[in-house]
Amino acid sequence: MADKLSFASDYLRGAHPAILQKLAETNMIKTSGYGTDPFSEAARQKIREACGCEGALVEFLVGGTQTNAVMIDAFLRSWQGVIAAETGHISTHEAGAIEAFGHKVLTLPQEAGKISAESLQQYLETFYEDENHAHMVAPGMVYISQPTEFGTLYSLRELQELRAVCLQYRIPLYLDGARLAYALGCPANDAGLSDIAACCDAFYIGGTKCGALFGEAVVVPDPTKVPALFTIIKQHGALLAKGRIAGLQFDALFTDGLYERLGKTAIAAADRLRSLLREKGYRFFYETPTNQIFIVVENGRLQELGAQAEYSYWQKYDDAHTVIRLATDWASAEEEIDALSAIL
Numbered sequence: 001m002a003d004k005l006s007f008a009s010d011y012l013r014g015a016h017p018a019i020l021q022k023l024a025e026t027n028m029i030k031t032s033g034y035g036t037d038p039f040s041e042a043a044r045q046k047i048r049e050a051c052g053c054e055g056a057l058v059e060f061l062v063g064g065t066q067t068n069a070v071m072i073d074a075f076l077r078s079w080q081g082v083i084a085a086e087t088g089h090i091s092t093h094e095a096g097a098i099e100a101f102g103h104k105v106l107t108l109p110q111e112a113g114k115i116s117a118e119s120l121q122q123y124l125e126t127f128y129e130d131e132n133h134a135h136m137v138a139p140g141m142v143y144i145s146q147p148t149e150f151g152t153l154y155s156l157r158e159l160q161e162l163r164a165v166c167l168q169y170r171i172p173l174y175l176d177g178a179r180l181a182y183a184l185g186c187p188a189n190d191a192g193l194s195d196i197a198a199c200c201d202a203f204y205i206g207g208t209k210c211g212a213l214f215g216e217a218v219v220v221p222d223p224t225k226v227p228a229l230f231t232i233i234k235q236h237g238a239l240l241a242k243g244r245i246a247g248l249q250f251d252a253l254f255t256d257g258l259y260e261r262l263g264k265t266a267i268a269a270a271d272r273l274r275s276l277l278r279e280k281g282y283r284f285f286y287e288t289p290t291n292q293i294f295i296v297v298e299n300g301r302l303q304e305l306g307a308q309a310e311y312s313y314w315q316k317y318d319d320a321h322t323v324i325r326l327a328t329d330w331a332s333a334e335e336e337i338d339a340l341s342a343i344l
Contacts, residue, residue: 005339006310010179010291010329015213016262018252026248033241035060040247046254047205047217052194057223059233060215060246064089064178066238067204067216069097072141074232075172075202075225076103080140082174083120085110087149089176101236104137112286113148117161124169142166145176146183146196151292153183156191159199172201172225179291181210181330185263188289197221207249211262211330215246262330266291269332276341285314285323293326308343 006012014020031037044058061067068090072082081104084091090098091105098105108115108123120142127133142162147153154162166173175196180203183189196203197219207215220226233239240246253259270291277284277295285294296317297305302324305311312325326340 004310005308005336005343007326007328007336007340008310008312009209010182010266010327011209013329013331015249016211016252016258016330018255018258019212019249022248022252023245026244031244033243034239035243035247037244037247039244039251043217043247043249043251043254047219047250050193050254051197051219051221053197053219053221055221055223056197057218057220057226057229059218059229060240060243060250061204061218061233061238062214062216062240062246063208064176064204064206064216065094065097066236067218068094068143068176069101070233070236070238071174071202071204071218071226072098072103072143073101073236074229075174076140078102079138081106081137082141082143083108083115083123083139084143085113085115085148087113088143089145089149089178090143092149103140105143106137106139110148112152113150114152114154114158115142115144115162117158117165120162120165121168124165139169139171141172141174141201143174143176145178146191147179147186147288147290147292150286150294151288151290152286153186153189153289154191156195156199159191159195163199166201173199175200175203177204178206178216179209180204180206181259181263182266182291183263184260185265185267186290187267201225205250205259207246207253209329210259211253212249213245215249217250266328266330266332269328269334269337272334273326273328273337273340276337277344280341280344282344285317291328293328294323295326296321297324305343309340 086107205217283296314323
């Protein structure tokens with residue numbers, strides 16, 4: 001059966017062949033469970049080296065929403081909430097997962113999907129100046145993602161500025177890296193893994209959307225900041241008995257620079273698609289440098305386009321137009337871009 005052309009998201013394929021090969025080669029080997037196996041430990045060490053953080057705690061979870069829920073709950077006390085952009089993933093597309101564990105998402109205005117250090121500073125100042133703040137949900141941490149929901153990037157300077165505000169108010173900075181490969185593989189990016197490790201109290205390296213079957217690698221540069229994380233993961237029902245399956249995938253992704261190479265493949269395909277869209281006169285809703293592309297399409301064209309290619313609905317633009325998202329991925333090929341170009 002021929003697959004329908006799809007640019008709906010970046011997690012629609014299975015996994016990179018190197019991962020499948022490693023899974024097959026090790027399938028009959030018995031190892032200890034819950035991520036205590038040698039494959040997971042090898043992956044941890046490679047991730048620590050890539051992050052320039054020898055003492056980091058590294059744990060493997062299954063998916064992004066699960067990881068965000070676990071880590072935010074691990075950092076926060078019962079009376080605290082998490083600050084995020086109003087368009088942040090935990091604010092919009094996680095079905096209230098954070099609230100379900102008893103923590104409010106405190107939203108800030110965004111610009112191109114990002115929150116600024118200035119708006120964060122103003123929010124925190126205003127909160128603590130309110131004499132009634134003891135009656136309110138306290139801001140206990142800050143959530144950002146790299147890239148953002150809009151495919152934009154935080155610069156190293158912006159990360160450092162957010163970090164400075166968080167240090168001033170003694171709250172942790174947490175980064176969602178579901179699509180981190182596509183940031184690291186983007187020429188416009190100036191914040192590497194070691195920079196993220198220096199700026200953030202915790203972050204995760206996405207695998208599900210970046211070439212793995214599933215899985216996210218949580219990195220805590222200073223493990224003392226999240227005591228008993230292993231037990232908290234278990235408490236959330238997020239501890240994978242056959243943890244070696246997740247760890248082994250990151251062992252492959254962090255061998256010979258594969259993770260960043262996969263990101264570069266997606267960016268090269270997205271750059272070519274952006275160029276073709278400009279040539280055809282399409283209007284961009286956001287200017288993005290990563291693998292997510294947002295264009296404005298006439299409503300009359302959507303049914304015709306949808307019959308030939310899958311895309312993601314983003315939002316209504318006006319009565320006659322809709323914003324859609326096209327996403328390339330770690331294995332996007334020139335032939336796919338050519339085929340979509342012909343349809344468009």
